[in-house]
Amino acid sequence: MGKAGKQRAKERREKRLEEITQLRKIPYSPSDRWWSSNTVAVVTGSNRGIGFEIARQLSIHGLRVVLTSRSLGPGSEAVNGLANEGLKVDYYPLDVTDDSSVRSFADWILAAHGGIDILVNNAGVNFNKGSENSVEHAAEVIETNYYGTKRMIHAMVPLMKPSFHGARILNVSSRLGRVDGRRNRLGEKTLREQFLKEESISEELIDQMMCNFLHQVNDGSWGSKGLPQVFTDYSLSKLAVNAYTRLMARVLSSRPTGRKIFVNCCCPGWAKTSMTGWEGNTSPEEGADTAVWAVLLLDSPSGKFFAERRELTF
Numbered sequence: 009m010g011k012a013g014k015q016r017a018k019e020r021r022e023k024r025l026e027e028i029t030q031l032r033k034i035p036y037s038p039s040d041r042w043w044s045s046n047t048v049a050v051v052t053g054s055n056r057g058i059g060f061e062i063a064r065q066l067s068i069h070g071l072r073v074v075l076t077s078r079s080l081g082p083g084s085e086a087v088n089g090l091a092n093e094g095l096k097v098d099y100y101p102l103d104v105t106d107d108s109s110v111r112s113f114a115d116w117i118l119a120a121h122g123g124i125d126i127l128v129n130n131a132g133v134n135f136n137k138g139s140e141n142s143v144e145h146a147a148e149v150i151e152t153n154y155y156g157t158k159r160m161i162h163a164m165v166p167l168m169k170p171s172f173h174g175a176r177i178l179n180v181s182s183r184l185g186r187v188d189g190r191r192n193r194l195g196e197k198t199l200r201e202q203f204l205k206e207e208s209i210s211e212e213l214i215d216q217m218m219c220n221f222l223h224q225v226n227d228g229s230w231g232s233k234g235l236p237q238v239f240t241d242y243s244l245s246k247l248a249v250n251a252y253t254r255l256m257a258r259v260l261s262s263r264p265t266g267r268k269i270f271v272n273c274c275c276p277g278w279a280k281t282s283m284t285g286w287e288g289n290t291s292p293e294e295g296a297d298t299a300v301w302a303v304l305l306l307d308s309p310s311g312k313f314f315a316e317r318r319e320l321t322f
């Protein structure tokens with residue numbers, strides 16, 4: 009790219025950043041405030057990073073937030089940090105990869121709160137940094153990011169409270185999980201076609217893709233299968249989360265008014281957290297913005313993918 013081209017690209021980037029900054033400043037109108045201090049919002053993996061910020065911002069908006077973490081120490085520290093800001097949240101330990109932990113959480117939330125209104129599936133792991141693409145931790149990545157999200161949805165859907173405005177599930181995903189993303193794409197033709205066509209997405213299809221990938225990791229063939237080339241395990245796990253979002257939105261769409269559950273996903277952008285080695289172009293606070301905006305929409309859509317308060321294609 010020549011000098012003039014680089015300058016134009018820089019100007020476009022700056023203009024886009026300015027637009028995003030303005031979008032984030034759009035105030036929440038009091039007339040759109042459908043929630044109250046009895047609206048229960050659960051955020052997984054909220055002891056730090058984007059999850060902590062989602063919990064913090066929802067608490068500032070006046071919801072009853074349940075902060076969760078897989079270890080007690082960091083969870084208590086996060087709760088105390090919020091208390092120092094005058095924010096009171098509830099706490100319960102939760103490891104999304106552990107059936108008994110999820111069951112214990114479900115029993116507690118039912119007893120303590122009578123159910124939930126909002127579930128934010130934020131917990132996630134990615135062991136790759138920079139330009140690495142190692143699949144050494146592929147099993148843990150898939151188990152946490154995809155099966156953890158699915159496990160929570162299965163456990164929480166029966167506990168979602170009836171509401172005129174509908175209960176909400178928001179899966180924190182990534183642009184890296186787009187089928188046809190700018191940095192990543194699913195090259196394998198049959199899979200591409202299946203994941204691009206909403207009607208062909210099924211739980212079996214997604215699970216099978218995860219299962220095949222883990223076999224390919226074991227036999228060393230994963231690199232030649234037309235899978236995403238950037239952070240392959242992480243990107244595939246988020247592709248699965250995106251597909252599962254669309255599937256669940258469809259499955260739950262037939263519920264009657266008053267029992268509706270809206271399911272969406274979002275990308276927080278490249279945020280400076282432990283996951284990115286503190287690199288990135290946004291703060292965790294900015295990264296949390298779209299997730300908070302999406303779950304607080306007065307008229308929620310379902311089956312959508314958002315970033316910077318706008319809809320993206322899958």
Ligand SMILES: NC(=O)c1ccc[n+]([C@@H]2O[C@H](COP(=O)([O-])OP(=O)(O)OC[C@H]3O[C@@H](n4cnc5c(N)ncnc54)[C@H](OP(=O)(O)O)[C@@H]3O)[C@@H](O)[C@H]2O)c1
Nearest residue numbers: 053057058103104105130131132182277278279281282283
């Ligand atoms: N940062 C980015 O640029 C970026 C970009 C796109 C998408 N995302 C997504 O945003 C979400 C939050 O990421 P982050 O950047 O805030 O990362 P982070 O700072 O590493 O936080 C991840 C959180 O998930 C928790 N977690 C991990 N495994 C868990 C498990 N089995 N059960 C319950 N909690 C678990 C972690 O708990 P511990 O403290 O116990 O480890 C931590 O609280 C993730 O889903 C990530 O994929 C992030």
